[in-house]
Amino acid sequence: MYDREALLAAVDLAALADDLIGGHTGSTRSPMWTCPNPNHAQTGRTPPLSIFRSHHGEQRWRCHGCGDGGTAIDLVLTCKGGTVRDALDFLAERVGHHENPPDHTPARRPTPTHRPVEVGCRDPEGLQRYVDECADRLWKPEGRAIRRWLTKSRGIPVDVLAENKIGADLGPRTQDRPDGMPRALGAVLPTIVDGRAVYAQIRVPHPAPDRPRYLNPRSELAPNPRLTRMRPTERRHPEIVVTEGAIDALSAAAAGYGAVGVLSATYGDDSVALALSRMRQPLVLAFDADDAGHKGADRLAAMLEARNRTPVRLELATGDLNDALRRSDNWPVHLKTVVERAMSTPFVEAAVER
Incomplete structure (x- = not known):
């Protein structure tokens, strides 16, 4: 130790x-x-x-x-x-540091004489206005291209999009935005806490090969929460599916599950493990089927196990959870079957296949 x-x-x-x-x-x-x-x-x-x-x-x-x-x-x-x-x-x-003996008791950190200032969103009203405007524009005629990408290309139901205030940013010439929000066209994926937007990513539908798919606000506007929760329109299952990214979390919500998206495979740190361990529901990890996803899931699972919260692992055959949704003929039944099989044998990884 x-x-x-x-x-x-x-x-x-x-x-x-x-x-x-x-x-x-x-x-x-x-x-x-x-x-x-x-x-x-x-x-x-x-x-x-x-x-x-x-x-x-x-x-x-x-x-x-x-x-x-x-x-x-x-x-x-x-x-x-x-x-x-x-x-x-x-x-x-x-x-050149050495481990302490097993009976070592670490010194307690002195109690601060004052509470540190919590750093939150610099412009909460501006961020909320941006999220509300983009959510409204998604359903107008000018939001049709992004709406079709979300519903047709990604397979996310319209009611799940509306429930989670997913929006459409039509570009810097059309959409006002708070200082620090990326100037780009794409689907707006907000993080909502207690009914208020605290963060928002932009998912670029068709990025160039050398450009990122996800654009994040500067930390001066909104610190990265590392997690985002997506809600189903009707909660049909007790488990929480923990995914890699917001689109996959929306995919889990589309099957009636509460969902938490970890905003990067590398974000599985102590703060994320602590937040997940405080949730009372059974946890199901469904990270991407690539090297980064496997490593990220392994790391997060180990941290959860250290907190006595052993999660179930869903092993994706290829791609990510959204790919599995788009391959399925009956996604709610398919994911329910896979999760139930995994929950009945918690020490065996269940494969999500076509």
Whole structure:
């Protein structure tokens, strides 16, 4: 067992980033790095990753493009993969840190004399207005192309789209937006908490091969929540399906399941595991059938198991959960059958096939 705080304090996060990501650019006072997230296509002139200290003085990193970030542990996991234990071992060897004896009791962190200021959306009214306007435009004649892409190309029912305030951004010449929201045409996928929009991604329907599919707001406008919940119009099953991304979460909602979309396969950190572990319903992981999805699901499952919340795993044959929806002749029955089979044999991964 390591003293986590002592280990992180001993790590020079900037030097670690230089070694794992590559040399930084910019001044010594304000260095910047490229983002290590393999799903983040970076085309800007300035690298988007910076290093800072939290309110408690802990070194942390953040990509201001996709919102990925965390401690040195998260940086090692993003760059090298493996488990949390692997990352701790790597850092301990790097700084010459040793494990504590089994009976070691870590020192308690001093209680702050004041509560840290919670950083939320900088322009909540502007973000809410943007989400409302885009949700309204999806159902107007000018939103027809994006509406057809969502319903015909992706197979999401219209009632599920309306329930989750999915919208259409028709581009910067047509749609006003708050400062920090990407200027692009696409489907708007909001994160709604207590009836209010706290975040919104833009899903570009037909991106160029070298361009990203998902565009995120700058963290100064809305910090990346890492999770988004999608609601079915009628909750027919007790389980919560945890997917990789908002479109897959909408696909689970289309079958009558409560759904949580993890906004990147690399986002399965302690904060995500904690949020999921607090949900009372059984958890079903359905990440993409690729290397990033498998690693992300393995990592998140291990973190949930450490919190005594062992999830069921659905092993997709190919693609993602939305691909499975589009291949199915009767999606609600198909997903229900697969989930029930997995729940009856929780230690066996169930395959989602055609």
